[in-house]
Amino acid sequence: MTALRLAPLSPGRALRFCVLVLAAALFLAPYLFMISTAGKAQSEIFTSSLALIPSEPHFLENFAKAFSRVSMPLLLWNGVIVCGLILAIQVVIAVPCAYALAKLKFPAARLMMALIMLGLLVPIHATALPIYVAFDRMALLNSYMALVAPFSISVFGIFLFLQFFRSLPDDLIHAARLDGMSELGVVLRVVVPNAWPAITAFSIFSVVAHWNDLYWPLIVVSNQAYATPPLGLLFFRAAEAGDDYGALMAATLIITLPLLAAFLLAQKRFVEGITMTGLKG
Incomplete structure (x- = not known):
């Protein structure tokens, strides 16, 4: 058996590798x-020495x-409900709008495109x-409606899907129309099945x-029953003892891991969607 020989790295590749590692x-x-x-x-966090490995x-x-200071399962569940509802409504609205543009x-196409860019x-x-x-x-504060409704229309989503749909062959759309499909049927049976890379890419951005949004939940939610994960992190503040940074970082890990897992699972589709949206201007 012959031993495997590794090709020597050129100076250019070695430099790029070092930059990527950094x-x-x-x-x-x-x-x-x-x-x-x-x-x-807590005592080790505020020591003068910096060590990554805890003693x-x-x-x-x-x-x-x-898990004891706040209801972590409730925070995660609220995050899933809010992000899921926002994403579903955004896709349902953005896909037909982008397809139409x-x-x-139609006469108002240029005006609508200008409004999207303004948005x-x-x-x-x-x-x-x-x-x-x-x-x-x-009287809609402290409700899922207050958290979801302002983001139901995503101009970014319309713009992203618009760029993707422009790359779809017109012959595919014409063939579907010749088969007797309505415009709604074309969207549901032709456009959406071919748009999953773009939908996955937009889903990552939206979720x-x-x-991670703290600004809007902090304004419309004062009831812990509707708190989203970032808002729940504020509940670790203690007026007498200060912030418990160990528990705070543990809670941050808990609410970060679902996003990391979702991105790793959808990484391939995400890259495809971002790449294909720029194929045709």
Whole structure:
């Protein structure tokens, strides 16, 4: 048997490899610090020396505090409900709108495209006050409606799907119409099955954004029964003892792991969706 020979790295490849390793280390550093802090006692966290490996592991104690100080299953369940409802409504609205702009011709198409581009420039902070006043007058604060409704229409989602649908062959759409399909049938039976990479990519963006959102839940939710995961982290604050950073990092790990697992499972589709949305302008 002949021994395997590794091809020598050229200086250019070695430099690129070193840059990638350095970038990966920079991105992983906060996670390593979070895992390290989640295993330390409060006294060890505030010592002058910096060590990633705890001298005496306190993982079980800190994770127990994370589950006892707040209802962690309820926080995760609220996050799933809010993100799931937002994503479902956004996709149901964005896919037909993007299809109409990409494949149908109508007089207001240019105006609607301009409004979409304008909508991308308006942050949620600019509309937070009037939306809050409206929900307050309708007695909808502290509800899933208040958490979901402002994000039901995603102009970013419409723009993303628009770029993807433009890359679909027009002959495919014409063939479906010749077979007698309505425009709704074309969307459901032709466009959506071919749009799963784009839908997966948008799902990652949407879920990550709303799972980590603290600004809007902090405004409309004061009842812990409707608290989302980031808002639940604020409940670790103690007026007398200060922040319990060990339990706080343990809770942060708990609410971060579902996102990490979802991204790893959908990584291939995510990359395909991001790549294919730029095939045709």
